[in-house]
Amino acid sequence: MLIADSPTLKYMIENHIKLPEGSIEKQTTTLNLGPTHPATHGVFQNILELDGEKIVSAEQTVGYIHRAFEKLAERRPLYQITPLTDRLNYCSSPINNMGWHITCEKLLKLELPKRVDYLRVIIMELARISDHLICNSIVGVDTGAYTGFLYVMQYRELIYEIYEEVCGSRLTTNIGRIGGFERNFTNKAFEKLEQFLKEYPAVLREFEKMFSRNRIFMERTMGVGPITAERAMNYGFTGPNLRAAGVDYDVRVHTPYSSYQDFDFSIPVGNTGDCYDRYLVRDEEMWQSLSIIEQAYQKVQEFKGAESDVFHANVPEYYLPEKEDVYTKMEALIWHFKIVMGEIDIPPGEIYVSVEGGNGELGFYLISDGGRTPYRLHFRRPCFIYYQAYEELVKGGMLSDAMIVMSSLNLIAGEMDG
Amino acid sequence: MVLTNEIIGQRLIDKFGNDVTGFEEPYGMLTFETPKQNNLKLLQFLFDDEVLRFRFLTDLQAVHYPSKVGRELAIVYHLHNLTDNIRIRFKIFTDINDPGVYTATKLFACANWMERETYDFFGVNFIGHPNLKRILNVEEMDYFPMRKEFPLEDQTRMDKDDEMFGR
Numbered sequence: 001m002l003i004a005d006s007p008t009l010k011y012m013i014e015n016h017i018k019l020p021e022g023s024i025e026k027q028t029t030t031l032n033l034g035p036t037h038p039a040t041h042g043v044f045q046n047i048l049e050l051d052g053e054k055i056v057s058a059e060q061t062v063g064y065i066h067r068a069f070e071k072l073a074e075r076r077p078l079y080q081i082t083p084l085t086d087r088l089n090y091c092s093s094p095i096n097n098m099g100w101h102i103t104c105e106k107l108l109k110l111e112l113p114k115r116v117d118y119l120r121v122i123i124m125e126l127a128r129i130s131d132h133l134i135c136n137s138i139v140g141v142d143t144g145a146y147t148g149f150l151y152v153m154q155y156r157e158l159i160y161e162i163y164e165e166v167c168g169s170r171l172t173t174n175i176g177r178i179g180g181f182e183r184n185f186t187n188k189a190f191e192k193l194e195q196f197l198k199e200y201p202a203v204l205r206e207f208e209k210m211f212s213r214n215r216i217f218m219e220r221t222m223g224v225g226p227i228t229a230e231r232a233m234n235y236g237f238t239g240p241n242l243r244a245a246g247v248d249y250d251v252r253v254h255t256p257y258s259s260y261q262d263f264d265f266s267i268p269v270g271n272t273g274d275c276y277d278r279y280l281v282r283d284e285e286m287w288q289s290l291s292i293i294e295q296a297y298q299k300v301q302e303f304k305g306a307e308s309d310v311f312h313a314n315v316p317e318y319y320l321p322e323k324e325d326v327y328t329k330m331e332a333l334i335w336h337f338k339i340v341m342g343e344i345d346i347p348p349g350e351i352y353v354s355v356e357g358g359n360g361e362l363g364f365y366l367i368s369d370g371g372r373t374p375y376r377l378h379f380r381r382p383c384f385i386y387y388q389a390y391e392e393l394v395k396g397g398m399l400s401d402a403m404i405v406m407s408s409l410n411l412i413a414g415e416m417d418g
Numbered sequence: 419m420v421l422t423n424e425i426i427g428q429r430l431i432d433k434f435g436n437d438v439t440g441f442e443e444p445y446g447m448l449t450f451e452t453p454k455q456n457n458l459k460l461l462q463f464l465f466d467d468e469v470l471r472f473r474f475l476t477d478l479q480a481v482h483y484p485s486k487v488g489r490e491l492a493i494v495y496h497l498h499n500l501t502d503n504i505r506i507r508f509k510i511f512t513d514i515n516d517p518g519v520y521t522a523t524k525l526f527a528c529a530n531w532m533e534r535e536t537y538d539f540f541g542v543n544f545i546g547h548p549n550l551k552r553i554l555n556v557e558e559m560d561y562f563p564m565r566k567e568f569p570l571e572d573q574t575r576m577d578k579d580d581e582m583f584g585r
C-alpha cells in the first residue's frame with residue numbers, strides 16, 4: 001500500500017518507475033486463494049480483498065470440477081446413476097448411494113424388509129462418522145494440530161474395510177442395490193463392526209481430549225465464522241452447520257427414512273454457529289451415530305431363522321439377480337440382461353426425497369415420464385447452497401480464519417460442483 | 419392444529435383465487451402452479467402468513483419441456499415449513515423466448531446461487547438478481563446446456579467411425 005506523499009512514491013516519481021494504473025489509489029490487497037491451494041482441501045477459489053490481514057470482502061468461484069451429472073443422468077438407467085452419486089460428497093458416499101436407492105424405491109413404491117433398513121442404517125451411520133471425523137480432524141490440521149488427523153485415519157480405514165467387506169470398494173462405494181444390498185453382510189464384516197464399536201469410543205474420547213478443551217484450538221475457533229439461526233435458515237443451511245446455529249432440524253427425525261423412527265437418539269444443537277460449535281455438534285453427532293449403530297446391530301442380531309438371511313426385497317424387475325442364478329436360471333438371466341442394458345421402464349412420477357447427508361439435506365428431485373431414464377434429475381447439494389454464506393462468515397475476520405471457516409463448513413468440492 | 423395439504427390449498431385459494439391452479443399430490447407433496455408474474459407475491463405470502471410459515475427454501479430448479487409451446491420452461495420451488503414439518507412444491511411456467519421471472523433473492527439469500535445455476539443451465543432470466551452470471555460453466559459459453567435440444571450422444575449410434583474404440 002502506497003500513501004500519496006510517501007518517500008517511496010517520491011523516489012519512484014524521480015526515477016520514472018511506473019506502476020499499473022489504479023495501484024496507488026487502491027488501499028487493499030487482492031489475494032487469490034485457490035483454485036489449487038494446499039490449505040483449501042479441494043478445488044475452489046476465493047478472491048479475497050484484504051486490508052492488511054483483515055478480510056474486507058470475498059468472492060467465491062465454484063465449478064472447477066463440474067461434471068454435468070444432471071445432464072448425464074438424463075441418459076442413464078437407474079443403476080448407472082448410482083456411481084454418479086458416489087462422486088458428490090466422496091467423504092460419505094454410501095449415504096449418497098442409499099439416498100439415491102431410497103429415492104428409486106419411493107418412486108417404485110417398494111416395501112423393504114426391516115433387516116435391510118437396519119443394515120442400511122449401520123452403513124449410513126458409519127459413513128456419517130467417517131465424514132465428521134475427517135471434517136473435525138481437518139479443522140484440527142488447520143489450527144495446527146496434525147496428530148489428531150493422522151491418528152483417526154486409522155479408524156476411517158477400519159470403516160472403509162467394513163465397506164469393502166460389504167460391497168468391495170472403499171471410497172466411491174457404489175454400495176447396495178434398489179431393494180437392498182448386493183450380498184449379505186459376511187461374518188468378517190460383523191467382526192470388523194464389532195471391533196469398531198469396541199475400539200472407537202476410546203479413540204474418540206482421546207480425540208476430544210486433544211481438541212475440545214485445548215486452549216489453542218478454542219481460541220482459534222471460538223467466535224470465528226459465526227452465523228445466527230435466522231441467517232443460517234435464510235441461507236439454506238442444513239445438517240450440522242444449521243444445528244450449530246441452534247436449529248434442531250434433522251431429516252432423520254423430520255422425515256424418517258430407512259426406519260430411523262425405530263432408533264433412540266438425540267440431535268445436538270449449538271447456539272452461536274461458529275467454528276467451535278460446528279466442531280462440537282459434529283463431535284456429539286459421532287457419539288449419537290455410534291449409539292445408533294449399536295442399536296441397529298442389536299436389532300439385526302435379533303432376527304432369527306429365515307429372516308436373518310434377508311438382505312434385499314423381492315423385486316426381480318429392479319434387483320440385479322445373483323450371478324449364480326444368472327448362469328443357471330432362465331428368468332434371472334432375462335432380468336439380469338434387461339437391468340444391465342437399461343431396458344426397464346420407470347413408472348412416470350415426480351418425487352422429492354431427501355436424506356441426512358454428511359453435511360446436510362441431500363435431496364433428489366426426480367421426474368420420470370415413463371421412459372427408461374429420468375426425464376430430469378436434480379441433486380440438492382447442501383455444500384453448494386451454504387457456500388454462498390462464506391463471504392458473510394469471513395468478512396471482518398483474519399486471513400487465517402478464512403481457512404478454518406472453510407474446513408469447518410465441511411466444503412466438499414465434488415458435492416459443490418455436481 | 420396439524421397443518422395439512424387441504425388447509426394449505428384452501429388458504430391459497432382464498433388468497434389468490436384463480437391464480438393458483440393444478441393442485442396435485444404426487445407422493446404426498448402438495449404441488450400446484452401459478453402464473454409467472456405471481457411468484458414473488460406467492461413466496462412472500464407463504465413466508466409471512468402466520469399459519470403457513472414456509473420460511474425455508476429447500477430447492478429451486480428448472481425443467482425443460484420442449485413440447486409445451488409457450489410454456490417450455492418450468493421453474494420449480496420446493497419450500498419447507500420447519501415448524502409444522504410440511505413441504506410444498508410450486509411451479510411457474512415461462513416461454514423459452516421470454517424467460518424473465520422475478521428473483522427471490524430478496525426473500526431468501528440462498529436463492530442467489532440456485533438462481534444462478536438455473537440461469538446457467540436453462541437460461542432463465544431472473545429479473546432483479548444482483549449478480550446473474552454463470553456459476554458452474556465457463557463464462558464464454560453461449561448456450562444453455564441442460565435444455566433438451568442438446569442431447570447426449572446416443573450410446574448405440576453406428577455412424578461414427580472410431581478406430582480406437584471400434585464403433
